[in-house]
Amino acid sequence: MTEQTLVLVKPDGVRRNLIGEVIARIERKGYSIVDLKFVQPNESLLREHYEEHVDKPFFPSLLEFMMSGPMVAIRVEGDRVVEGFRSLAGETNPTTAAPGTIRGDLGRDWGTAAIENVVHGSDSTLSAERELAIWFK
Template identity: 60%
Template sequence: MTIERSLVLVKPDGFQRGLTGEVLRRVEAKGYALRALAILTPTRGMLEQHYAEHQGKPFYEALVEFMSSGPVTAAVIEGEDCVKGFRALAGATNPTDAAPGTIRGDLGRDWGTAVQQNIVHGSDSLESAAREIGIWFPQL
């Protein structure tokens, strides 16, 4: 058994639309446990650390601006293979391509904005999860 931890963010678009409860319901319905939970508006410094691999890319500034535009819900989830599992639950990055039954497929759409507003973020690897959890929940 491989119990993992992953960072899940309900991004400003999802928070503003009141989707935090639905996202967390789906996480728990999938069988993952919530280990930490916070509502905050991320600072530029946090986002620069979180998105360090994207610095210098054309979408970087718009992404940081979007992610700092309002509150997000940050959660640490735990469970068997939860990094891969949550990403499957979230669906394709582009909500238009996301399958029905996924968070993005059911709740997201293309809003025609400079940055994809796709409701959630989930860590993409165990290494990313450890790094991201350290940024959002340094006390863990």
């Protein structure tokens, strides 16, 4: 069934000139980009986006990282794209993410407090709907 997901190219991905690489992988997989914009999010938007993480010990460093520069927000469409993009992205930790995935190929541990892992992808169709409403108001 056709669905949509939210992809973010995080500030590390933008700084490292990886926007095109991320977009190319989405397009090569056959998913469609149906909306896209540059965003410099504020704290309240990020608190809403990461509502399940606000009480975690790593949240302050996550917030600092996510506010460290502009991001690209992308609305991506396709059959089972939510699960499909998570698979393209790879697991959260870029050091152990599988080679072939975005995080596995392009991310690494830089020794910073935050886990810099190039992209975000919604983790369920429910999250996708919620997050797309936040980023594409």
